[in-house]
Amino acid sequence: MDTQHERKKRILSECQKSKFHHRDPEKISGAMQVVRNYSILYCAIPKVGCTFLKRLMLVLSAASGKYSSPFDISPGDIHFRYMETLSKVPEPLRHFMKYNFTKFLFVRNPYTRLFSGYVDKFFTPQKAFHQNYGRYIMETFRKNASAKSLKCGHDVSFLEFVQYVMASIKSGVRQNPHFMPMYIQCDPCVQSYDIVGRLETLKEDLRLILPHEIWQLYVPKNIRELSQIDEVRDAVDIAFNNQKSQKGCLTFHEILQRIWRRLQIRGLLSRHIEFPVGAKHSASLTRETFKQILNIALLKSWHDPSTKQNRNDAMLEAFNTLPRPDLEELSKLLQMDCRMFGYDTKPDNIFKPKESGNQDFRFFDLLPS
Structure with a gap:
């Protein structure tokens, strides 16, 4: 986890040094996809592998056996599928998820x-x-x-x-x-993340988020x-x-x-x-x-x-x-x-x-x- 420590340390340092208008937390919640089955919150940033990652989250959210792979869902189809976001979850459950689920984002x-x-x-x-x-x-x-x-x-x-x-x-x-810049969309200065993944190291970083048997099953x-x-x-x-x-x-x-x-x-x-x-x-x-x-x-x-x-x-x-x-x-x-x-x-x-x-x-x- 040394790499994760360094990534989060860098983010914290920049947040402390920089002064910029932060994003409304409600809008961040609207970008956070909820995967209840595995207690995951994924903040999606367009053009950072989100077509694959959204499909992966949808597969993880679905009933067992419905999909064998994220590639079962066509790329053009995923953006028209309903996916639960944190903003749709009522309180106090939303607050509980926000502070107890594993939160992650990917950058590139x-x-x-x-x-x-x-x-x-x-x-x-x-x-x-x-x-x-x-x-x-x-x-x-x-x-x-x-x-x-x-x-x-x-x-x-x-x-x-x-x-x-x-x-x-x-x-x-x-x-x-x-x-638009990535830091604006999931604003890690407002919302802290447990895992900061990079598209360049997608497979390795997904290992930190998913249980090993699930990673093997859905990340071929x-x-x-x-x-x-x-x-x-x-x-x-x-x-x-x-x-x-x-x-x-x-x-x-x-x-x-x-x-x-x-x-x-x-x-x-x-x-x-x-x-x-x-x-x-x-x-x-x-x-x-x-x-x-x-x-x-x-x-x-x-x-x-x-x-x-x-x-x-x-x-x-x-x-x-x-x-x-x-x-x-x-x-x-x-x-x-x-x-x-x-x-x-x-x-x-x-x-x-x-x-x-x-x-x-x-x-x-x-x-x-």
Whole structure:
């Protein structure tokens, strides 16, 4: 538990040194998922493995035998499932849970979290985010935006996204929890936590929360492979769920290309495997056929050692588009998350980048330059 001691000691130190507006405890309770069977409270932070962790908590809450694994529940489904939160528990039971249940949260590197948020919500065809945030970003941060961009919000660049995030943190306008600092959302200065996990050490940290036999049962040894298969399933759902809603903004072929590239960026598909379906045949592509194509490419990519480097190279490509003043301003806004949770405030791979060995491949060339 030495690592946990150091993590909690660091948080306490930052809370004592820093002065910032703390979150309403009631809102924190609204983010805390209750697992009565194992006396657990989980404070969920978007873009920190919460799709998997919410599914795990739901499995633990369910009747014995209902699920064999968190992967029994599709990624897109979990956010529409009812899960009991601490704010829904009446007093005095709520007070009892708050001070007697094991409370935990997970965090991750703030820079990779921000990048992941962009890829997942803006580069990936996500109609709701394009309409609710993409169009606003076009109106606010792009000079001479085209009529199509203003109407669709479908081609937000990483620079424009970062400018929006920085402005929303400072002004409070158009904030979204997927992009807001982690310390604000579960505010460990207001609510203490028994376990502070990191996404980078997910399996190891879950051992501290779950009984050993439960950990073995629901956290499989091949979690990496299952997670990748799970991501393919989610990618197929996103593509076909957005097929009609993106009409007039993205063709179905463009949607499929972005989904393919999303999986390359996330380090699942090799950059050396091109999307094999032409525009002519994309319209007739079925959900099952696309899934089969992705699974074949996934298996081939497991034999390409360079695939693991994709995410880092894509992230470097994105951050290299930021002017130095914007990068410095961003570091100030991410500084509290970095200091509180033990991450480098100015990581060398972003602030002192070395040239990638794959200069011929561009991860974001599907967006207009």
